[in-house]
Amino acid sequence: MDNRNGERDKMTRHYWMGGNRSYEQDRFFEQHLDKSLWQKADGPEQWDACWYTGMPDPEYFSQVGPGRKINHIPGNAALTVKSRLYRSLMELRERVQRQDKGSGHLTDRLAFVPRIFSMPEDYHDFQEAALENPGKRWILKPKNAARGKGIRLVDDPADVPMDSSWMVQEYLENPHTMHGRKYVLRLYVLVSSVSPFRVYLYHQGFAKLASAPYDEDNANNPYSYLTNPDVNALNLDAEIPVEFVDFDRYRVWLREQGHDDEALFARIEDMVALTCLAALEPMRERSRVVGADTRGCYELMGIDCLIDESLKPWILECNLSPSLEVCAGPDSGGDIEEGIKGALVADMVEMLGLNRPVGNEADGSMVERLVRETQAETASSGGFRNLIPGKDPSAYLPFMALPRLSDWVVAQALSDRPLKQPRFERWVAEETFSEDLVYLYDTRLGHLSSLNETASLIWLMATEGAGPDDIAAALVDAALKSTPTAPDAWTIRNDVWNTLADWINNRFLVQSEGETAERAAPESSRASSSEASATISMVLSCGRFRARFFTDSAPLVSRIENLLEPMAVADESGMDSLPRLEVVRDTPGFTLILDGQVIRSRLPLSAVAPALASCLATHAAGHDDIAIDAGLLAGSDQDSPMFMVSHTEPSLRDALTLALAAQWRVEYDRGALLQAADEYRVAGLGLPLQDTAREGLFVPARAGLTGNLGRVPAVLVPTENPLQNKSGVQAMAVNETLRHLISSCCGEDGRPLDTDGFTRLAGWLEGRDRYLVDMNNLEAAAAALSGRCFEKAPQKESGSL
Structure with a gap:
C-alpha cells in the first residue's frame, strides 16, 4: 500500500471499496461521504478511507492511522467467528469468576451465551452432553458461513460431522414469540476505538421474524425455527416470507404486551458491552502483531440476539460486515429498513469524522487529547448510544483484563467520582x-x-x-x-x-476486588469442578531430606498416598519452615516442583510416582553420605541383617527384591543411605517399589525398615541370563558389582560421587559378599542365599562380614 503524500492531491481525499462487493453493501457508505472532500480511488494503492466487505489481508493495516481509516480491526475474529465468540466469552467468564471469588456479582452478568461445541476437539464432550440430556435439541452451524447457510437442527447427535468447519450450539428452547412467530433481534454495534476502548450501540435495529408459526414439535420446518431472511425468502407458502420490525414498533408492541422495554434494552446494552470486552485483548494483540495503528481502525458489526420467554436476551452470533442490503419488501418493513440502514451509516461517517479535516493531534497533553477526542466523538454520535466508557465509566473497568492507561485516564476524566x-x-x-x-x-x-x-x-x-x-x-x-x-x-x-x-x-x-492483593493458590493446584476435592499435606522424611509435600489432585492422591506413608513423619511440630515439595496439575499432565523450582513437567499420572521417588532419592544424602537407589531386604527382628539388591536393569527393577521377600517372608524397602558417620551400616529410605508383575503400579516399602540402621552382609545383582551354576547364584568381583551399582549412587544434592565417595563405596563393597542372581532359577537362588548369607550375618559387627 503506497501512501506517499507527495504524489497525491492535498485537497482531495480518496476512498476505496473492496472485498465481497455489491451495490447494496457499498451504496450507503459512498452516498454519505462529502463529495467536495472525497474522490473515488482508482485502486487499492491509494486511499484515505477503505470500506471493505469481509476481512482484508494484514497488509491493509500497515498504513492506517488518524488520517487513514479502514472499517475493520485486526483480531475481530475473536467475535465474528462463531466458535471463537464462545471461547472469548468463556475466557472472560473464567477470569471474572476468579476475580469474583464466588460472589457472582460480576460473573452472573456473563450468563447470556448458549453452550457451543467446536469440532473436532469437542466431539466427545458433545456426545456426553447429548447423552446426559436426551431431550435437549442442538443446532449445527458452519463456523464461517453467513446468511443462514448450512444451519440445521441435529436429528441424531451420533451423525454430527467431526470436520473442523462445524460447530454445535445448544438450542434455546421456549423463545419469546411475536404474533406467534419466533424472532431474533439484529443489533448494530460500532467499536470506534481500541485504545481507549469505545463501544456504541445504534438506537435502531430490527426484530427479524421467522416466516412460519413457532412449533416445538415441528423441528423439520426451518421456516419455524430459523429467522435468517435468506432462508425465509424461500418459503413460498408464507404471505410475508421476510418481515423486519424496527425497534420503535417493537418496543411499542412490548409495552402493549405489558413488558418493560426499558429493562430489556438495559440488559441488551450490558450484554453487548460485555461481548465486545471479550475481544478487547485479542484485538489489541493482533493489531500489535500486524503493526496497525488502531487510531485508523473501527468495526461495525451486526449482533443477533434471541429473547426467551422470560425476556432474557441471549447472544447468538456477531457478524462481520453486516448486510446493508434491504431484505424486506416495502409492505413488510422494507422502506423503514432502508431508512434505518442509511441513517446508521450516515451517523457512523459523521461520528468517525470522515467528513471533517484531520485535526492537529499535538495540541495539549496526552490526557487532554484523549479526553477531547472521546468527548468530541460522543457529542457527534447521532443515533449511536455510547456503552463504553458510557455514563458510568467505572462500570466496565473490572471486566477488562486491565484497563490500559488510555482507558484509565478517560474514565477518570469522565467519571463523576474518584476512581x-x-x-x-x-x-x-x-x-x-x-x-x-x-x-x-x-x-x-x-x-x-x-x-x-x-x-x-x-x-x-x-x-x-x-x-x-x-x-x-x-x-x-x-x-x-x-x-x-x-x-x-x-x-x-x-x-x-x-x-x-x-x-x-x-x-x-x-x-x-479487594483493597489489597491477596495471596492466591496457583490455578494448577486448585481442584477443577469436574474433579473431586482431595488433598495431601504431610511431612516426608527420606534419609537426611525433610520436606512438606502437597498435592490436591484426587486421582493422584488415590494413587500415591499409601506409597508415601512409610516416609511420613507422625510428629510435625517444629517443621513449618521445611522446603515445599508439590505436584500440581498442569496442561498437560502434572508438574513436580521443589521450593519453586520445576523438577519435572508434563508428567502423565503413571509417571508421577517414579518421578517423585527419584527426586526424594537424589536429595536423601547429606555431606559425605552416599545415597543408593537399590532394594533392601531384612527380617522383622531388629538385629536381622539387610541385603541390598541392585535394580539398575530397567526390565527388572525391583523384581528380585519383591521375589526374595516373598520367598523369605521378610520386610522390603527401596533406597539405602550409607552414612558418613557409620562405615558399615545403612538406613532404609522408604521409597516405593515398582511391581513388575503389574506394569506401572508401585507398592509401598515396609515401614519397619525406613530410617532404621542395619548391617549388609551381601549385595545382590539380578540377571536374566541363565547361569551355569545350578545354585542360581555366582560370586562377583568388586569392580563388576560397582559397574551395576554406581549409576544408582549419588552424594549431597544428587551430585555424582567424587573420588573420595567412589573410593569409600568400593571399600565398603570389598567387605560384602557379592552375588549375581539368576532370575530364571529364583527358588534355588533363594535357598542358596539364605544358607550363605543368613548364617554368616552374625559373625562380625563391623568391617568385612
Whole structure:
C-alpha cells in the first residue's frame, strides 16, 4: 500500500471499496461521504478511507492511522467467528469468576451465551452432553458461513460431522414469540476505538421474524425455527416470507404486551458491552502483531440476539460486515429498513469524522487529547448510544483484563467520582528471588522467566497492594534522582500499565476486588469442578531430606498416598519452615516442583510416582553420605541383617527384591543411605517399589525398615541370563558389582560421587559378599542365599562380614 503524500492531491481525499462487493453493501457508505472532500480511488494503492466487505489481508493495516481509516480491526475474529465468540466469552467468564471469588456479582452478568461445541476437539464432550440430556435439541452451524447457510437442527447427535468447519450450539428452547412467530433481534454495534476502548450501540435495529408459526414439535420446518431472511425468502407458502420490525414498533408492541422495554434494552446494552470486552485483548494483540495503528481502525458489526420467554436476551452470533442490503419488501418493513440502514451509516461517517479535516493531534497533553477526542466523538454520535466508557465509566473497568492507561485516564476524566486504582493478586505465578531480581514460575506450564530490575520492582509493588499509578510515581521519583534530565512521566506510566496488563493476559496476575492483593493458590493446584476435592499435606522424611509435600489432585492422591506413608513423619511440630515439595496439575499432565523450582513437567499420572521417588532419592544424602537407589531386604527382628539388591536393569527393577521377600517372608524397602558417620551400616529410605508383575503400579516399602540402621552382609545383582551354576547364584568381583551399582549412587544434592565417595563405596563393597542372581532359577537362588548369607550375618559387627 503506497501512501506517499507527495504524489497525491492535498485537497482531495480518496476512498476505496473492496472485498465481497455489491451495490447494496457499498451504496450507503459512498452516498454519505462529502463529495467536495472525497474522490473515488482508482485502486487499492491509494486511499484515505477503505470500506471493505469481509476481512482484508494484514497488509491493509500497515498504513492506517488518524488520517487513514479502514472499517475493520485486526483480531475481530475473536467475535465474528462463531466458535471463537464462545471461547472469548468463556475466557472472560473464567477470569471474572476468579476475580469474583464466588460472589457472582460480576460473573452472573456473563450468563447470556448458549453452550457451543467446536469440532473436532469437542466431539466427545458433545456426545456426553447429548447423552446426559436426551431431550435437549442442538443446532449445527458452519463456523464461517453467513446468511443462514448450512444451519440445521441435529436429528441424531451420533451423525454430527467431526470436520473442523462445524460447530454445535445448544438450542434455546421456549423463545419469546411475536404474533406467534419466533424472532431474533439484529443489533448494530460500532467499536470506534481500541485504545481507549469505545463501544456504541445504534438506537435502531430490527426484530427479524421467522416466516412460519413457532412449533416445538415441528423441528423439520426451518421456516419455524430459523429467522435468517435468506432462508425465509424461500418459503413460498408464507404471505410475508421476510418481515423486519424496527425497534420503535417493537418496543411499542412490548409495552402493549405489558413488558418493560426499558429493562430489556438495559440488559441488551450490558450484554453487548460485555461481548465486545471479550475481544478487547485479542484485538489489541493482533493489531500489535500486524503493526496497525488502531487510531485508523473501527468495526461495525451486526449482533443477533434471541429473547426467551422470560425476556432474557441471549447472544447468538456477531457478524462481520453486516448486510446493508434491504431484505424486506416495502409492505413488510422494507422502506423503514432502508431508512434505518442509511441513517446508521450516515451517523457512523459523521461520528468517525470522515467528513471533517484531520485535526492537529499535538495540541495539549496526552490526557487532554484523549479526553477531547472521546468527548468530541460522543457529542457527534447521532443515533449511536455510547456503552463504553458510557455514563458510568467505572462500570466496565473490572471486566477488562486491565484497563490500559488510555482507558484509565478517560474514565477518570469522565467519571463523576474518584476512581480507585486496580489492585492485583497472583493467579498462576509464583516468584523466587535472586539478589535484586524476581523470577516468575508459571504453575500451569512449568516455565520460569526472569524479570529485569524495573519489572521486578513493578511486580513486588503490585503484589504488595500498590496500584499502577502508585508504581509509576515511584519509578518517576527514582528517575528524577538518578538522571540529570526530567523523565517522560507519561511513557513511564504507560509502560507500567502495559507491563501489568501483559502479566494479567498471561494469568500471572488478576485484578482483585479487594483493597489489597491477596495471596492466591496457583490455578494448577486448585481442584477443577469436574474433579473431586482431595488433598495431601504431610511431612516426608527420606534419609537426611525433610520436606512438606502437597498435592490436591484426587486421582493422584488415590494413587500415591499409601506409597508415601512409610516416609511420613507422625510428629510435625517444629517443621513449618521445611522446603515445599508439590505436584500440581498442569496442561498437560502434572508438574513436580521443589521450593519453586520445576523438577519435572508434563508428567502423565503413571509417571508421577517414579518421578517423585527419584527426586526424594537424589536429595536423601547429606555431606559425605552416599545415597543408593537399590532394594533392601531384612527380617522383622531388629538385629536381622539387610541385603541390598541392585535394580539398575530397567526390565527388572525391583523384581528380585519383591521375589526374595516373598520367598523369605521378610520386610522390603527401596533406597539405602550409607552414612558418613557409620562405615558399615545403612538406613532404609522408604521409597516405593515398582511391581513388575503389574506394569506401572508401585507398592509401598515396609515401614519397619525406613530410617532404621542395619548391617549388609551381601549385595545382590539380578540377571536374566541363565547361569551355569545350578545354585542360581555366582560370586562377583568388586569392580563388576560397582559397574551395576554406581549409576544408582549419588552424594549431597544428587551430585555424582567424587573420588573420595567412589573410593569409600568400593571399600565398603570389598567387605560384602557379592552375588549375581539368576532370575530364571529364583527358588534355588533363594535357598542358596539364605544358607550363605543368613548364617554368616552374625559373625562380625563391623568391617568385612
